[in-house]
Amino acid sequence: MCGIVAYVGAQDAAPILLDGLARLEYRGYDSAGLAVVGKGGLRVCKKKGRIAELAAAVPSRFRGTTGIGHTRWATHGEPNDENAHPHVSEAGRFAVVHNGIIENAGDLRAKLEADGVKLTSETDSEVLVHLIAAQSASGLSLEDSVRAALNQVVGTYGIAVVDGEQPGVVVVARNGSPVVLGIGEKEMFAASDVAAVVRYTRQIVHLDDGELAVVRAGGFSTFTLDARAVTKQPSTAEAAAADYDTGGFQHFLGKEIHEQPAAILRTLSGRLDERFSTAHLGGLNLSAREARDFKRVKILGCGSAYYAGGIGAQLIEDLARIPAHAEPASEFRYRNPVIESDTLYIAVSQSGETYDTLAAVHEINRKGGTTLGVVNTVGSAIARACSGGMYLHAGPEISVTSTKSFTCTAVAFALIALHFGRVHDLSPADGRRITEALRALPEKIERILEDEEHIASLAREYAEHESLMFVGRVRGYPAAREGAQKLKELSYIHAEAYPASELKHGPLALIGPELPTLAVVPDDELLEKNLSTLGEIRARQGRILVIGHSAPDAKLAQDVILVPRSEPELDPILLGIPMQIFAYHAALALGRDIDKPRNLAKSVTVE
Numbered sequence: 001m002c003g004i005v006a007y008v009g010a011q012d013a014a015p016i017l018l019d020g021l022a023r024l025e026y027r028g029y030d031s032a033g034l035a036v037v038g039k040g041g042l043r044v045c046k047k048k049g050r051i052a053e054l055a056a057a058v059p060s061r062f063r064g065t066t067g068i069g070h071t072r073w074a075t076h077g078e079p080n081d082e083n084a085h086p087h088v089s090e091a092g093r094f095a096v097v098h099n100g101i102i103e104n105a106g107d108l109r110a111k112l113e114a115d116g117v118k119l120t121s122e123t124d125s126e127v128l129v130h131l132i133a134a135q136s137a138s139g140l141s142l143e144d145s146v147r148a149a150l151n152q153v154v155g156t157y158g159i160a161v162v163d164g165e166q167p168g169v170v171v172v173a174r175n176g177s178p179v180v181l182g183i184g185e186k187e188m189f190a191a192s193d194v195a196a197v198v199r200y201t202r203q204i205v206h207l208d209d210g211e212l213a214v215v216r217a218g219g220f221s222t223f224t225l226d227a228r229a230v231t232k233q234p235s236t237a238e239a240a241a242a243d244y245d246t247g248g249f250q251h252f253l254g255k256e257i258h259e260q261p262a263a264i265l266r267t268l269s270g271r272l273d274e275r276f277s278t279a280h281l282g283g284l285n286l287s288a289r290e291a292r293d294f295k296r297v298k299i300l301g302c303g304s305a306y307y308a309g310g311i312g313a314q315l316i317e318d319l320a321r322i323p324a325h326a327e328p329a330s331e332f333r334y335r336n337p338v339i340e341s342d343t344l345y346i347a348v349s350q351s352g353e354t355y356d357t358l359a360a361v362h363e364i365n366r367k368g369g370t371t372l373g374v375v376n377t378v379g380s381a382i383a384r385a386c387s388g389g390m391y392l393h394a395g396p397e398i399s400v401t402s403t404k405s406f407t408c409t410a411v412a413f414a415l416i417a418l419h420f421g422r423v424h425d426l427s428p429a430d431g432r433r434i435t436e437a438l439r440a441l442p443e444k445i446e447r448i449l450e451d452e453e454h455i456a457s458l459a460r461e462y463a464e465h466e467s468l469m470f471v472g473r474v475r476g477y478p479a480a481r482e483g484a485q486k487l488k489e490l491s492y493i494h495a496e497a498y499p500a501s502e503l504k505h506g507p508l509a510l511i512g513p514e515l516p517t518l519a520v521v522p523d524d525e526l527l528e529k530n531l532s533t534l535g536e537i538r539a540r541q542g543r544i545l546v547i548g549h550s551a552p553d554a555k556l557a558q559d560v561i562l563v564p565r566s567e568p569e570l571d572p573i574l575l576g577i578p579m580q581i582f583a584y585h586a587a588l589a590l591g592r593d594i595d596k597p598r599n600l601a602k603s604v605t606v607e
Helices: 011-020 053-058 106-112 126-137 142-150 250-256 260-268 287-294 304-320 355-366 382-384 406-424 428-449 454-463 476-491 500-505 528-536 568-587
Strands: 002-008 031-038 041-048 064-070 094-099 157-164 170-175 178-184 188-191 203-206 211-216 219-225 295-301 326-327 343-349 370-375 388-391 467-472 494-499 517-521 543-548 559-562
Touching: 002 011, 002 094, 002 157, 002 170, 011 031, 011 053, 011 064, 011 188, 031 157, 031 476, 041 053, 041 094, 053 219, 064 094, 094 126, 106 126, 106 142, 126 142, 126 157, 126 287, 142 170, 142 211, 142 494, 157 528, 178 219, 178 528, 188 211, 219 295, 219 406, 250 260, 250 467, 250 568, 260 428, 287 382, 295 304, 295 355, 304 326, 304 343, 304 406, 304 568, 343 355, 355 370, 355 382, 370 382, 370 406, 388 406, 406 428, 428 568, 454 568, 467 476, 467 500, 476 494, 476 517, 476 568, 494 500, 500 528, 517 528, 517 568, 528 543, 543 568
Parallel strands: 295 326, 295 343, 343 370, 370 388, 467 494, 467 517, 517 543, 543 559
Antiparallel strands: 002 064, 002 188, 031 041, 031 064, 094 157, 157 170, 170 211, 178 188, 178 203, 211 219
């Protein structure tokens, strides 16, 4: 992984490819490269580092109207010029860019080397271009050579291939790693993300796993690995080019934090049913009788999606009184899970392409389970693999670190919990209480955002510490976990989250003047117990920052960030916002690469 872009048309390809790669920078990468096909055949330029370094290295006469580009996030081999994509066949005829992992690359390398092929990189991806060249040498067309090569491969891939002797053609393929086509006016685009092409077209075609496409300026044809033709219909992308600009903010992350009130309004739009005090969620594709038949709910996600699932599980238990549990999708798929017919499985992913989560969905589907998707990206793989679900409509999220999509996911779970609650035993009065509280969320988040400078000043102070402890109890614990995740991702400060009730069962040994604690303390039925935990920390001279609805006694907490009250079930949604702002300003104080944290990628499409 991490980003692919391709172009076929009448324009000079290199500037378009560089622009597309720049729009994929947010996904995280360590090197980049281009290949173009023109009158002189195939030309390649690749470079370790940022897109700007690649652009500076591209020769002035790097011409061609067909081309492919790539940003790499290293999985096999260190980041350097040799391991960067595109990879080129020995004779210099074919070039390939690849996202994903070839699991049998070792066996394929050994076979190629035994046949006399000299490989020049440490990557698994390079085997693809040599396999394609070998198939072409036997007389196959470019598309048939790609198809025959992929039939030898075990693993995941999103690829784009060009032939230096065949200008005007790009072949792309997908299996477990996203590929979309963009339909222009007498020109075509392909990419791993809509972001790379929306400046030029919003007419998008999504490839499914096991599909290939031959792309020419006048159109495209699609087929499967066994050469069966496939008909694909374009859809209109929700995103626009302006969504990928910072809009006057210093960073995309700052912009996206401030976009949350509007994003929540989109998530709620058309989904609150005032007449029956419930949520209207036709996309779930479940009748009221079917919804009542589920005895438990399992929520699957990775990273922040998993933590949002923790908030969702609590909401479902609170409002619908159905046992619910969140689990990392990356663990679920490997433990041979028992799939039950009366359990509803909900897959959560901002991109809709997270490989571990998608693989978990496929495992559940194979065993006859019912899956719903909660995703932000329309037409994504998880959305298509599930039998129903919800789109967040949070809008494009460019920063690697999730903010508005996390918050909108929690709101989506509130809608799901409300819907299932009203199908079961939640009263109309309680339904009305929750719908009114959901409508009030955007205005309350605006009030939190007005307190940004106060939060920023605290963040700058706490950023001087090497580690922070985060604690919360019941509803506050998933919010604390996400707060610790944000701080780690953005500032590189070590942070751990524990249930407040567990502190005395081990982690209290760490508490002292050198380890501050950020405590999530809402004014709920557990307030007194949380105040007792603060007392335990203060008795060990630990500094405390409380995020809550009211300020505790100054003897219990030196620092406080106040948050407007909501209904208790929805409090975690609001309590998480100050921790996003806190992590952002801590990272800013430390000079971190805020939109592209080290070692991380936006959409993790490998295992």
